[in-house]
Amino acid sequence: MACRATGESDITPIGALGKITQLVYGVLIPQNATANLMTASITANAAASSADLLTDLKSGYLLGAHPRRQFVAQFSASSPAPQPQCSAFACWCLMPRP
Numbered sequence: 846m847a848c849r850a851t852g853e854s855d856i857t858p859i860g861a862l863g864k865i866t867q868l869v870y871g872v873l874i875p876q877n878a879t880a881n882l883m884t885a886s887i888t889a890n891a892a893a894s895s896a897d898l899l900t901d902l903k904s905g906y907l908l909g910a911h912p913r914r915q916f917v918a919q920f921s922a923s924s925p926a927p928q929p930q931c932s933a934f935a936c937w938c939l940m941p942r943p
Contacts, residue, residue, distance in 0.1 A: 847892035848899045857896040863889035 851857045863885040870881045898919060905915045 847896050851896040851899055852903075857892060859889045859892050859896075862892045 847857055847859070847862060866888040867881050867885040870877075870884050874880050901919065902912060902915060905912065
């Protein structure tokens, strides 16, 4: 839905998608604020990332780039990124607290 809205209007409905997710999880799990906020955050981040990749592909198309090469470049750059981020977060979580 975010990609279609971005493609048609150049506006990504990040806030609206996050609020819809908060509403759904607020009804399903009313006592769990953490789940409510985390699912809204994940939804908004996924919408922003997918719209960003879509605009990158559109820019590449306008410049005459090959879509397959552009996809391979984006995939190869985004695949190794989560490993150091997750390990840094795990180290931070396992640090002893005073």
